[in-house]
Each structure stands twice: as structure tokens, then as C-alpha cells.
Amino acid sequence: MFCYQCSETMKGTGCTVRGVCGKEPEVANLQDLLIWLLKGVSFWGNGARKFGARNEEVDLFVAEGLFTTITNVNFDPLSLGKKIEHTLKIRDKAEAMFRKAFIDKNGRDYNGTVPEAASWKLIGGIDVYEMKGAEVGVMETKDPDIRSLRELLIYGLKGIAAYTDHAYILKHADDSVLAFLQEALAATLDDSLSVNDYVNLVMKAGEHAVKAMALLDGANTSTYGNPEVTSVFTGRIEGPGILVSGHDLLDLEEILKQTEGKGINIYTHGEMLPANAYPGLKKYRHLVGNYGTSWYNQQKEFEEFKGPIVMTTNCIQKPLDTYKDRIFTTGLVGWPNVFHIPNRTGKQPKDFTPVIEKALEIGNIGAKSGKNIVVGLAHNQLSKVSDKIIDAVKTGKIKKFVVMAGCDGHAKERQYYTDLASALPGNTVILTAGCAKYRYNMLELGDIGGIPRIVDAGQCNDSYSLAVTALKLKEAFGLKDINDLPIEYDIAWYEQKAVAVLLALLYLGVKGIRLGPVLPAFLSQNVLKVLVDNFNIRPITNVKEDLASIVGR
Missing domain, CATH: 3.40.50.2030 (Rossmann fold)
Incomplete structure (x- = not known):
């Protein structure tokens, strides 16, 4: 096995014996095979779309399959084996759809090159699947920069797929997002694509991450109403x-x-x-x-x-x-x-x-004392107090917003986020979404004129709310560049949904993001240089230095 899709990968390079998350080699290999076969499904599905053919079952299965391989989802080899068997059937359906559409358009069957991922078949159960998975994992791509960009793209797709799947469960779908999942997966089979081609696809993934988060936001709010400011025991x-x-x-x-x-x-x-x-x-x-x-x-x-x-x-x-x-x-x-x-x-x-x-x-699990914390400050609630927020900024009561959204995790270095939140001056407001908030949401930071100093927009997918808030502030202040806002980005990442959020922010033009607790192991030095040169992405350092930068800018 080889896996480096999360922030806690062994020695900061990759898990090769057993996943830090608890993933056994057998499971890792099965997940690699599943991703590889989904690329094969996408080869046919993306091709069929070019001739106007699509199949909802195929489209949704690709999203569901990607979601299955996100960190800490499925550790059960029997379940994964059944998923692989079903993937082969879905791939057959996608191939038949493509060939019919091709014949209808060209009057003959397709006889072009077919990648192995779109044609491999070998009956034999989990043992065979595991052996093949060991051959087609991350390291199959030899060029380190192409590999880095392919994996960055795939991890972004996993996050997009998760949000899209959640939305579909609530009967909301966007065909353009489902289509892009297959377009991008199929592209990872194409060895003729250059670094620039993959960079463009990664940015396009950011665009579709925004779409997916907006789709899920609409699904959640239309089903359950807009979140309200709520005190939770x-x-x-x-x-x-x-x-x-x-x-x-x-x-x-x-x-x-x-x-x-x-x-x-x-x-x-x-x-x-x-x-x-x-x-x-x-x-x-x-x-x-x-x-x-x-x-x-x-x-x-x-x-x-x-x-x-x-x-x-x-x-x-x-x-x-x-x-x-x-x-x-x-x-x-x-x-x-x-x-x-x-x-x-x-x-x-x-x-x-x-x-x-x-x-x-x-029966009775017994009582236990607890605090009350405030949630429900998504973009709809913030829009209701936008005049108060704008006035607080103009009068200097709020000097900076600090986006501390993202993931939490085991690493002791994540204490940085607690210490930074505690050290931020009283004229700063923390904007958060995702489980990163558990590093500081119990702190007594007070409010600024009734505006809580910890604004919790919700789940990791609700980072969309933070983007909407930033765009509304940009409009309210008449700014041309989102980076002229008094907002700093100090993002904590752990898994692939956070990668999708990061790509969404980059697509929206946000620069100067601090990322921690470590930079992703799947970024090669050359790919990292592209991100640094174009977006000024940088690692977190320490509370003293980053605080000085946040307050001083």
C-alpha cells in the first residue's frame, strides 16, 4: 500500500505498512482498485456525454464510489469487495451506453484505444482485487509532478463527490458537477496531458467545488430551513x-x-x-x-x-x-x-x-454537566446583521476577520489553533466551519457589539457560507479584489473535503492562505512552487510570528 491523502500520513511522506487512520494494506489496495475502476467508468461515461448520452445511475455511482474512499469512511474489505463487483457492472453499463451513442453518431462501432482501467476483467474475488489494487495505486504514475497534480485533482474530486452525494440524498443534483467528476477522472488516464493541463483541471475542480458546496447549502436550507442562532448544550x-x-x-x-x-x-x-x-x-x-x-x-x-x-x-x-x-x-x-x-x-x-x-x-446513560455554545451563524444569519458588521469594520471596532475553518486531528501541532485563537486581540473575529472549531469554540472570547468573536457557520461544507460572506463584504465595500478585505486565512486541513474547500478558495481568487499543521505530502516541490508563486500559499509557522503578520497587515 501507499497512501498520503491525509495530513497525518506516516513521517509526512506516506503510509506504506498500515494507515495511521487504521487502514489495513488490504483495504488500501481495494480502495486503490476502486478508484482505478472509477476512472475506467469515467472513460466511457465522459465519452458518452460527448455524444449527448448520460445515465443517472452511472453518474451518481461515480460520486458515491469516490466518497467511499475518503479517509475514515470504509474500512471493511467485504463491503469494498462488493462495491468493486458493482463497479464492474456499472462500467459495463457505461461502455454499452458509449458504444450505442458512438454507433448512432458515426454508423460504426468504436475501435479506438481503450485504457486498461476501462477494460480490465478478472474474476476471482477479493484476493484478485487486492493484488490488482497493489499494481494501480498512487505510485503507478512515475513523473512526480504529474503524479502530484493527479492526486491533488483526485482528492479534490473526492471532496466534491462527498458534498454532491449529500445533496443528492436530499434530492438536489447538478449534472455539470457529476459530469466534471467523470471528465477529470478520465483525464487522469491520459498520459498525453501536460503539467499545465492538470493545473487547469485543478482550478476547474475549484470551480466545481464552489458549485457543489452551493448545491448542498441549497439542499440543506430548502429542506430544513436556514440555520438560526442557537445555544447548544x-x-x-x-x-x-x-x-x-x-x-x-x-x-x-x-x-x-x-x-x-x-x-x-x-x-x-x-x-x-x-x-x-x-x-x-x-x-x-x-x-x-x-x-x-x-x-x-x-x-x-x-x-x-x-x-x-x-x-x-x-x-x-x-x-x-x-x-x-x-x-x-x-x-x-x-x-x-x-x-x-x-x-x-x-x-x-x-x-x-x-x-x-x-x-x-x-436505559439511563446519566447526566453530565456541560457548557452552552453558539452555532447557526451561516451566511443567511450574517446577512441579517451585515449593516452592523460593516459599521463595526468602518469604525474600527473590527480590525480583522480570521478564517480558521477546516479539520481537526490528532497532531499535537494543532494546539497552535487554540493558542492563536486565545492570542488574537479583542478587535478580531474568527470565522469558522468544520471540526477545526473544536480547538477553540469553548473559549470565552466574548463579542464585539453583539457580534460573537467566534462565528460558527457549520460543517466543513459550510465553508461556502464563509466564501459568500467574504464576497458580500467585497461588494459592500466596493472592492475589486477579494484580497483587499480585512480577512486572513489560517486553514487547518486533514482530509479530502478540506482539499476541495482549499481549491474552492483558490478558484475564488483568495491569496495568502496559511495551511497547517503541515503542507500536503502529495504536493511535489514543483507543484508547491506553482501554488506559492500564484497564490502565496504558505505553511503556518508559530503563534507569535503568525499573530504579528495577522495583526500587522
């Missing part, structure tokens, strides 16, 4: 409880509906915290708060929670034996020998009965 109360982690709002809603009147309290965890601010979800009185913090603390927090846990999307870690019998996966999440809640069939919701029965069996 972070402890526990007496009675049975279920903890819902991940990102999937529909899963949470279905759990809330199925537990109504049963005396079970529902708590959010991790990236599900912002769900407490949506009117369509907070109306359920038994949604009582958020328990726990960032994903990397889950083993300690899940053990302490005592009740059942549902993992709706990525961020699962190896379950401890002390709670393995009360953790459930659903959707694309998988862990060996963990009970999986099946997908919806037809118009029927998922059946969370096993989770509910476990909660009632366990």
Missing part, C-alpha cells in the same frame, strides 16, 4: 440516549422521527453539531444537544457516552471493544463486524430499530 441529561455522528442530516432527521415519544434523547457529535441550528431539526424537543468534540476524540467520548452511537458518514475510528456492540454504521461507512443499518429502499426511510432497541436496553 454540551453535556448529558438523565434518560436513554443516542449519539449521532458524521454529517448526514437526513439520517439524523429519520432517527429523530423514529424516536419521538419513546423517551430517548438524541445528541449530535462532531460535525453533526450544526444540525442543532436548523429549524426543521431543532423543532424535535428530544434533540437535546451535542456531546463530545472532534472525531479524533471519539474512542474516549464514545466509551463515556454509554448509549448507542450511529456513524452516518466519514470520521469513524477503530471501535473499542467497550462499545463495539453499541456502535452502528450506515450509508457508505463500514467497519468489519460492526452492525450496518441498510440503505433506504424506494420511498421508505432507513430502519433504525436496532439502534432504538439498544438505547432502550441500555
